[in-house]
Amino acid sequence: MSILEVHDLKKVYTSCFGTQKVEALRRVSFSVEQGEYVAVMGESGSGKTTLLNLLAALDRPTSGSVLLDGVDTSALPEKDVAAFRRDQLGFVFQDFNLLDTFTIEDNIYLPLVLAGKSHAEMEKRLTPLARELGISELLKKYPYEISGGQKQRAAVARALITEPKLLLADEPTGALDSRSTDELLGLFAQVNGRGQTIVMVTHSVKAASHATRVLFIRDGEVYHQLYRGRDTNEQLYQKISDTLTVLATGGDR
Amino acid sequence: MMKNGFYLRLALDGMRKNRRLYLPYLLTCAGMVMMFYILSSLANSPLMQTMHGGDTMKMTLNLGTIVIAIFALLFLFYTNSFLARRRNKEFGLYNILGMNKRNLSRILLWETLISALFAIAGGLAGGLLFAKLAEMFLLHMAGEKVGYALRVEPGGILMAIAFFALIFALMLTVSLARMRLSKPLDMLKSESAGEKPPKANWLFALAGVILLGAAYYLALSIREPLTALALFFVAVLMVIAATYLLFIAGSVVLCRILQKNKGYYYRPEHFVSVSSMAFRMKRNGAGLASICILATMVLVMLSSTSCLYFGGEDALRGQCPYDMELDAAFDRPSDCTAESLDRLCRLAHDASGGQESGLVSFTTLEVSGYFDGGVLDINSIVRAVDMSSPVSLLEKLRSVEVFPLSDYNRLMGTELSLEPGEAMLWSSDGKYPWDSLTVKGSRTVHIRDTLSTLPVRISTSSTLVTVYCLFVPDWEDYASDVTAYAAGIGADRSDAVCSQSCAFDLPGMDEDEQISVRQALIDAIDGHKDGNSALTSFSIGSRALYRSDFFSAYGSLFFLGIILSIVFIAAAALIIYYKQLSEGYEDQRRFDIMQKVGMTKDEIRRTVNSQVLTVFFAPLLMAGLHLAFAFPFVQKLVRLWGVMNTPLLIATSVICYLAFALFYVFVYRGTARAYYSIVSGGDAR
């Protein structure tokens, strides 16, 4: 069974005075299987962030539905949505979004504390995770004391500590240098390797080439998709580049 | 010159863009100029020369002017530094866009000029407008019926302009110097600089706790009003220091302690609050402490001055227990005869046209000195009660009034008799645990009995120091010995005085008539003086005459209390407002993140709300605590002014606190709106 099903999703933004309407998503349908690693690509303004916000139930679709593990998130009341998001979803953002008032450790604990877990339980989960992500040494530090790459790994830890069904990432490598990018992509592949489902929005062909499937969005629609099949990263990289070239040149509507 | 216009426009634009910050700042500046002008023009009003008690009033008002001046200096510097932080960001941007520091200085110069112009011109306009009103209010409180004489005071205007121009010039200098020293990138960052987590400074926190404890202990342990006066400022300084230490360091330490307790800290309802509270307090500690101090000052000032004002009539009656009192001092006790006492009574009777009632007459010897274990030492006495004398000595000061027992019997209609060397005693504090009273180097009397009531009403103004009234059977011998001893050691004559008094009420006479009775008495006595060389001096106290003195003093104090309170409250409100704004900008981002991590909007609103509430109501609670502990102090200070009405002081304190709390909530509500509009404005991101 698919872990995530998106049916006919549509999102229209209306400006403050209701005069202008922007159709950010038009007709989006796709599904994601358990254990998949899906990259979503598209030009700036094509609706990627909008899509991710709808998947995360941070925003409500104009029409259509998002089923996560069979639950329609757009039908949940606000109170349950927050709990649902906390328990079932993990987030990684381009700009890390760590709270500067917390140590790294406390930042990672945040979703667990909100879920009412005991401190012992939290520690038990964090120790192996911190080791896996290579941040064991940083736990007592504050965000302002560590590098961008380290912050992003801490953010990944925060996203994974709830053992979410789905990890959502919005341009997670956008603010990183190439070494940190490689490290992070390696980490994503690694957690995906142990069965974590991931949906990642990205501009970077290199980032997308680590995924098992790549969705291309244009003008609010899923325009094309690529499966990795038996390709290596390099081969997939090539295919993505080709597709993007086609999209940019010959793919006029 | 077109260039100049350009910088002026940039300055104006900057101010307009940040009008949420500048407008309240400018209004506060103008308000301070206004209050400064009002007080100084009232102090220099010609009325102060003509009206009764004008001197006291002038002094009080001048004091107020000085307080406002000092406060304005401190406060405007504080707010200016707050504005500078915001401004630096803009300047950093201009700098990167190619302006050098000279250009930026130009903008700063224009900005200061505009602010100064607005503040001084606006303040003076307001001052001229409201000075009349303030004068009417002041005179009404002082109970004056004289006409209003206030005019435009060029002196006050010049002084206000000069003083505030100086403040602005100083602020400009500081801002310029600060800019010269900073690097452009620092400027850009300076707003978000200081993201480092607060360090828990245990030493400062501990010092704060100890200081506060010591100040509170001091307040509770003081018994005598004079001691209270001497130590009041020490206690005030201790409390101020302790408040700053506690708000800045203590609060962070508290948060750290809570964080160490894992079972407590890692709960959804505490986790976010406690950790962000530490940051909030680091930013806001000084501001909150300032609010707390200002609130405490307002509360102490208002509760005490209103208590004085409303208890003034009591104080007046305490100090002048009779409508009129005629005292005659004599050099020799043997001159204090029954005939001379009679003569005083006849004088009083004649001068009041037979309208006197409840007339009492008596003879006394008054001695004062340091008292210890039943022994009064008049040799050691300091000539004037000097506030700088050691506190332990002030507490030992006593006054002893010695009456003939025969006066007691005459006035009370009793037939008490005592052996020579024996005496009856009455004590103003109701206790006298010794069985004899010795004037060191002279007489000792054995206390046969203590009395609970006196035959005459004595002036309670002297309850600053405890008074013992002694009734002896052999008054003339006793008084002769003591005065001879006093003369022998070269004591001032006022240290051992024999006098005869005649006191009476004048019911059915209004104040003017009573004052003319006093004049008649003075004339009559002047006629008599030559005939009796033994009389050294007379004094005639009239309650009607004192009343205007009293109320010009209490009225102007209360007036000043109100004016200063308005200024302080405005300052506190501005600090609160700025806090709300800066909090808003910081929380906007946090709000966003927490939502993405899985908090509902409701939960976020609740935690933020509870933090904001805690932060803003902590100063109010602390101020209440300060006020409660200051109570014994204030009670004694008010007693120094002759008001002994404790229930009244409790009432004024409670009312002031409630009124202030109400006002505070009001300000909080108003500024919270600014806060929420900023926080929710961040949703679009």
Ligand SMILES: Nc1ncnc2c1ncn2[C@@H]1O[C@H](COP(=O)(O)OP(=O)(O)OP(=O)(O)O)[C@@H](O)[C@H]1O
């Ligand atoms: N809150 C909003 N209100 C109105 N319009 C919006 C809002 N958010 C996004 N849009 C519009 O919807 C469209 C899609 O925006 P979206 O942020 O999803 O693009 P994106 O693919 O994430 O772009 P980028 O790669 O630059 O991040 C854009 O035209 C954008 O202007």
Ligand SMILES: [Mg+2]
């Ligand atoms: Mg985007």
